[in-house]
Amino acid sequence: MSARETHFGGAGHVWASRYRSGAVANAFVSILWTLLYVLPFEPFPVLLKIVVAGGPGVWFMLGYLLYIIVGFGGFLGLSYLYSIAEAAGAKRVNNFLALTGYAALFIGFTGTTIGLAVAGAVGGYTAVILHAPAENVRMVMEPFVNPLRILCLVTVIGTIASLAAPYTPSPRPASTT
Numbered sequence: 001m002s003a004r005e006t007h008f009g010g011a012g013h014v015w016a017s018r019y020r021s022g023a024v025a026n027a028f029v030s031i032l033w034t035l036l037y038v039l040p041f042e043p044f045p046v047l048l049k050i051v052v053a054g055g056p057g058v059w060f061m062l063g064y065l066l067y068i069i070v071g072f073g074g075f076l077g078l079s080y081l082y083s084i085a086e087a088a089g090a091k092r093v094n095n096f097l098a099l100t101g102y103a104a105l106f107i108g109f110t111g112t113t114i115g116l117a118v119a120g121a122v123g124g125y126t127a128v129i130l131h132a133p134a135e136n137v138r139m140v141m142e143p144f145v146n147p148l149r150i151l152c153l154v155t156v157i158g159t160i161a162s163l164a165a166p167y168t169p170s171p172r173p174a175s176t177t
Contacts, residue, residue, distance in 0.1 A: 013086045015098045019079035026071030050124030060120025067113040078162055085166030097165035104158030111151040119144035
């Protein structure tokens, strides 16, 4: 048994380990994202002005909070679910659904949260720094809406696949007798 397997709960906890590693990676990205708020040199203080002003700044803040909640908390929760399922051993985790869920969840939530943050930052910059009218701000942010919808659907598909994988046994290979 490798040191990694020992650390993450023993052999056979493949998906639990992967989701836990994803949670740790997302925690580090969340730390870096938090630094965007607290760094006192330009251009970072502009983000605080955008968030405080509300409107598009809410999109930025929502992206940040969702990244922390789904990126860290969601992946950590799923690692626990997979740990229980893999420890039971009676039913094997469906690897296809687990891989599809992991990839779709990661791509979907990362794209959605970053898209929300970028839309909020761009719209907020237009509103707060350039003092553009509300109609111009709406026009700047509108192109983000449909891609965000699609990425949200990808996230939902990833979540459903990730939740179904521990409860759906992998197909058994056909025996050659």
